[in-house]
Amino acid sequence: MLDDQLKSQLAAYLERVTQPFEMVASLDDGETSAQMRELLTTIQSLRSDKISLRTDGQDARKPSFTLQRVGAGTSLRFAGLPLGHEFTSLVLALLWTGGHPPKVEQDLIEQVRSLDGDFNFEVYMSLTCHNCPDVVQALSLMAVLNPKVKTTVIEGGAFQQEVTEREIMAVPMVYLNGQVFGAGRMELAEIVAKLDTGAARREAAKLSAKEAFDVLIVGGGPAGAAAAVYAARKGIRTGVAAERFGGQVNDTLDIENYISIPRTEGPQFAAALQQHVNAYDVDVMNLQRAKALRPASQSGGLIEVEMDNGAVLKSKTVILSTGARWRNMNVPGEEQYRTKGVAYCPHCDGPLYKGKRVAVIGGGNSGVEAAIDLAGVVAHVTVFEFMPQLKADAVLQKKLASLPNVDVVLNAQTTEVLGDGSKVNALAYKDRATGEEKRVELEGIFVQIGLLPNTDWLMGTVELSKFGEIVIDAKGQTSVPGVFAAGDCTTVPYKQIVIAAGAGATAALSAFDHLIRTSVPQ
Structure with a gap:
């Protein structure tokens, strides 16, 4: 099932396993069960001193297997074969179960560990879904970190009857204790915030206490990422408040027109954007939706951006790069049957x-x-x-x-x-x-x-076109002094990734020029 190159790569990863655990498979006589047995046997053989395998599991979902750390009450199950886009999720689950630390902020890890209650998650995914791995990995990590969280990852193609009975017509689809919890892409912090009701209040207070930025970028797509890199390279205090870093690029499968990269996939490109931004001194505030913009003339000298959670961020200049979203048909029945056809x-x-x-x-x-x-x-x-x-x-x-x-x-x-x-x-x-x-x-x-610009929150503040796009000049300046804009949310023609990135760089350079000119005493 795994070729020699993949086995070699997997063996190198499994060397990071430090704590023993066992895989317990529940199998039947079907072809998928035979493939699962082969996959698990291969994994066990690559790290037999730390990983053991049993095939006497009695779970009702067959084929499936659990990852159980010795001496711990973790409960993580994969129903169906986690291959395709989910093979990375399997590798990470093996590493985390085996004691390898996740690349997650320690505060968020502690927040997961402190969750109290009974959380039985079921997440349905498909092997071709590029949005599913984020959700699968988040819920898998929660099950590894907190024994009160149980997670079952279900490959919809292997359990068509369940999919039909639950009328699942979109993935990822997440159930919590038998009830629909959420659909679509979700990050770990977003899931935890829904469970931890005090998280939003604490996060808002933390953000509001931040020192004012020289440039605050609202939006983390290609335009926002480029603006962040260019601003940070000028040595000025730079912040990015993004609802979802990478923006709509995360929902794009193939990217074949970004010059110098013959082909990549959206989630990989988004991860590369964030990695590039993280290489600089940029304060990235993810999962933050902007609610209102207050120009300096209204707020006493600094531009303010209010977030949905009540936080208020202050900055000398602001770059708006909120991107766009899928356009709806706006016909009867569309909203009623969203994710149901x-x-x-x-x-x-x-x-x-x-x-x-x-x-x-x-x-x-x-x-x-x-x-x-x-x-x-x-x-x-x-x-x-x-x-x-x-x-x-x-x-x-x-x-x-x-x-x-x-x-x-x-x-x-x-x-x-x-x-x-x-x-x-x-x-x-x-x-x-x-x-x-x-x-x-x-x-x-x-x-x-097509797309609609994410500019509803700006109506009455900056000039918008009849299509809702932010009106900008050649330097990215909006109708409000000190506020610039870039990317798909603006009047720039041709909504392309490469154009958005270039516009982000332009906006950052223009913001820097504005700062040095307005800081000179009259």
């Missing part, structure tokens, strides 16, 4: 629709790429495009046309998402050429119709 990430959720009929809304590059990917998994794909022709690149349209299980409907205005109360079963649309109302029976709808 309405999805936005074909790479993450596509495998859950194996053998089913789905629609892709949008005929641009994102929509056509999604349709091509889904065609290899689902029974049939229908692409709905509002305009009389597709907008995707010619090479993508040619590939789409070659697929036998894909139809394209042009001049289609989506009017309603239909369902049975628990999941999607049809899509209603209007033929814009004839005005005829039509309906298509299907089980899934993937929305790929």
Whole structure:
């Protein structure tokens, strides 16, 4: 199952195991159980002095296996094979169970250890989901650190009946004590904050007590990361407040147009951004959503940014790089059936629709790429495009046309998402050429119709375009003195990663220029 190179790499990692633990497998006569036995036997053979293996487990989910540290009450189970995107999660779980320290802030580790209660987590994932590993790894670490936390990681493809019974149509999907806890990507700090009700208050007080920054960057995508590096290199006090470091890059699978990097994946690129920023003296404040901006003229000399948790950060200059989010269809039924048939990430959720009929809304590059990917998994794909022709690149349209299980409907205005109360079963649309109302029976709808800037919180403060974008000049200056902006949230044309990064650098240099000019006594 593992080639020689992978075995060699795994053996090197397992040398870091310092505490003995055992793997206990619950198997049946199926092919997946045979593969699991082979995988676990290989792992055990690579570190037999610290890792033991039993195959007499009696768990109802088969195949599955637990990692149990000798003398400790940890409870971490993998149901199905944690391969694909989740192989890294397995390796980390082995290391953490074996005593290797996680690369997590000590304060957060202590917060996990102090959680009191009974926390039985079940997380459903797919092996092609690039958002799932963060959630899987966070919940796995919690189970290793705190015996009151039990975590079961379930590969949806291996337990289709469970997925169907629970009507899971998007991953990662997390249950806590049998009830839905959350869906989509979540980081460890975010999960702990939901469990520790006093965490937000303590974090707000901690942030508000910080010394004023020379430049505060709001947003941690490519624009924000570039701005942070350029500002820090000037030797000025730099802070980044980001809702999710990496921004929407985390939700992008393939990146093949960032010059000097022929190909990478979004989560890897986001991790590289953070690693680069961390190499400088930058105060990174993650999981922070901005709520309000108060110009210096209103706050007594410093610009203030209020966060959702009540914290107020102060700075001499501010760079807004809050990026954009997926655009919704804004039709009846969309919100009701979100994660119940309405999805936005074909790479993450596509495998859950194996053998089913789905629609892709949008005929641009994102929509056509999604349709091509889904065609290899689902029974049939229908692409709905509002305009009389597709907008995707010619090479993508040619590939789409070659697929036998894909139809394209042009001049289609989506009017309603239909369902049975628990999941999607049809899509209603209007033929814009004839005005005829039509309906298509299907089980899934993937929305790929562009982006909306994350600027709602700035209305009435800085000038916005009719599309909600922050209006900037060639230097990234906004309508408010000392406030600059960069990236997809601005009026800059062509929303591309490389353009956002360049705009971030421009904004940082402009902020520095503003600082040195305004600090000179009149």
